[in-house]
Amino acid sequence: MSESSASGVWFAPGRVNLIGEHTDYNDGFVLPFALPRRAVVTAGPAAGPRSRVRSAQQDAPVEFTAATVRPGDVPGWAAYVAGTVWAFREAGYPVSELDLELDSDVPVGAGLSSSAAVECAVGVALAGMSGVDVGPTGLARIARRAENEFVGAPTGGMDQMAAMHGRAGQLVFLDTRDDTVELVPFDLAAHGLDLLVIDTRAPHSHADGEYGARRADCERAAAALGVPALRDAGLPEVETLTDDRIRRRARHVVTENDRVRAVVELLRSGADPREIGPLLDASHVSMRDDFEITVPHVDVAVESARAGGAVGARMTGGGFGGCVIALCETGAAAAVAGAVEKAYAGHGWEPPVVFPGIPSDGAGRLT
Template sequence: MSVATRFAEVYGHDPAGVWAAPGRVNLIGEHTDYNDGFVLPLALDRRTRVAAELARGATTVRSSREAEPVTFAAETVAPGEVTGWAAYVAGVVWAFRQAGLPVADLDLFVQGDVPVGAGLSSSASLECAVAVALCELTGTGLDLTEIAHLARRAENEFVGAPTGGMDQMAAMHGVADRLVFLDTRDDHVELIPFALATHGLRLLVIDTRAPHQLVDGQYGARRADCAKAAELLGVPALRDATVAAVESLTDERLRRRARHVVTEDERVLEVVGRLRAGKDPRAIGPLLSASHTSMREDFEITVPHVDVAAAVAEEAGAHGARMTGGGFGGCVIALVDAEAGDGVTGAVTAAYAERGWEPPVVFDAVAADGAGRA
């Protein structure tokens, strides 16, 4: 049943429209965004859809995944007042208001197919879908980057998740068959060709079913380590450091954290260079695998579920595989020949069964367009 139909069922009238925003998969560039570095995500063809209409009185938010609605007042809602999934909605309204932009109470119904808790930015997808709906319904003209910034502020300051800006920028700037190459220092975006089907390739997303949580202190701890390392190195951010300088750090933990970020930036630039030059995407496989090793050994954000998935995918023929997302669970991506996809999926599923783990969910990542009217 469509989100517009569900809206009409619960509110008794049709919505003014339906807006949608994609989840994202980060091809490479993990934990570089809040270090002023480089990232290379793609907008997924899995989306959060929001049916919306101006409301009289309070804002009411309903979701196909939740039994009870959540209400708040657009003109007064403040951090801490709304928690859980609806905080991402309330946070967007609050961020608009804090920026001096018009807000209005809305009737909203949320529905989507971005997996929740898998590290595919379901939260940014929801934020951006609500933001583009709010823009249109209030007649507010903002560009894609401005909307992304407001959505990020909602997540950082209202929800309390200290994420970088990659997720929202990918959700807003995505284009079909393109990667979003983002310099997080100045928010410059370049779209990089990534039409895998023309090369006989697929990018598998392996949802390991290991829960992915960012508001539990681990993400913030890594961010604090990076800030401390940059301070010790005397640079504005780790994006400005060199591997040689990082190796001079005497604190082993900070040295490893910084080494991951600096080498990850190098890997992003190398992947972009190869794809921009029109090389066969298979050539980026080893860089994806090196990224996973760095996340496991230096940044220490992987867990057994993702390590097994990445290793088994490569053993089964993947050109490269890595965890994607903030870490401590979530998804692995594997670059595979089109005909090898089923074999890789079967091998990972069998490996999970041997360990008594819940079967993974595997689907293709297809680069899609960013947020807008559905």
């Protein structure tokens, strides 16, 4: 990203989080990986006086002025693009007026970070076009600022860091307090395993009131415990909280951090990945009962995947819809998917979409 170019094509992937939900904005630990599904940006100098962005998934192009665009200027889907330009400029890097064409096969609303994929793809395009070496963590922070301050979604930084740091065959173990990254091997094929991603087709949104309410509950818990963030709390302290809802919210975060670290230790040690199955299951129970972010589509998908032979399954993403992951024997993948499809048919629901979760490379340049 250190050489400038008049035009080019850049990409950034969506992500799946293996484990570690709602821990990122609590200074905790997460363990995502980049997907082969990605947002692709074709960028070149603007033909006119303003920047112009077109999306293959949208009807009409949107224009804005890169040199002056501010939060509130651009609504809707194009806010992720304009917001990244704004955050790149606010970070002190040069911006010029650009023509951008966007295409993405990351499902929208599935909890696979389609928005972060767009932001990071635009970010690597801006860095490539301007000839500055921002670095993957720097671009992830720019993209996160775009989402937080321009779009207005109170997310943590996991999505953008996974999109920037992902590598084929690796998990991204991220300490969100200081943005340190360790890549952890995750070669399921060598162990005869598959990880299925099951898009439940239930409505999903990170920017709604429920997500913000959970974040506020966590902040209340940390304040009541007298710690900077729930990452600094232990379970014995959490159990002393007198407000039942706040106690359960904090308990999820503290135990989820423990589960992330346990998964990392197992995988670091070369253990059979099947051993992480119970930790995936426990994560889902915690999200369902303590954090209360699952919905019927999600719970049915997890339960039927387990009944169909999965060695572990959980919801992944911010909750209230989105995707489920199921770890299963390679030979049982079809049976697991079929069990979920049968359960959905029994409820009269739209069929889920099932595809393999394969750790893939993070953002970069295509041409």
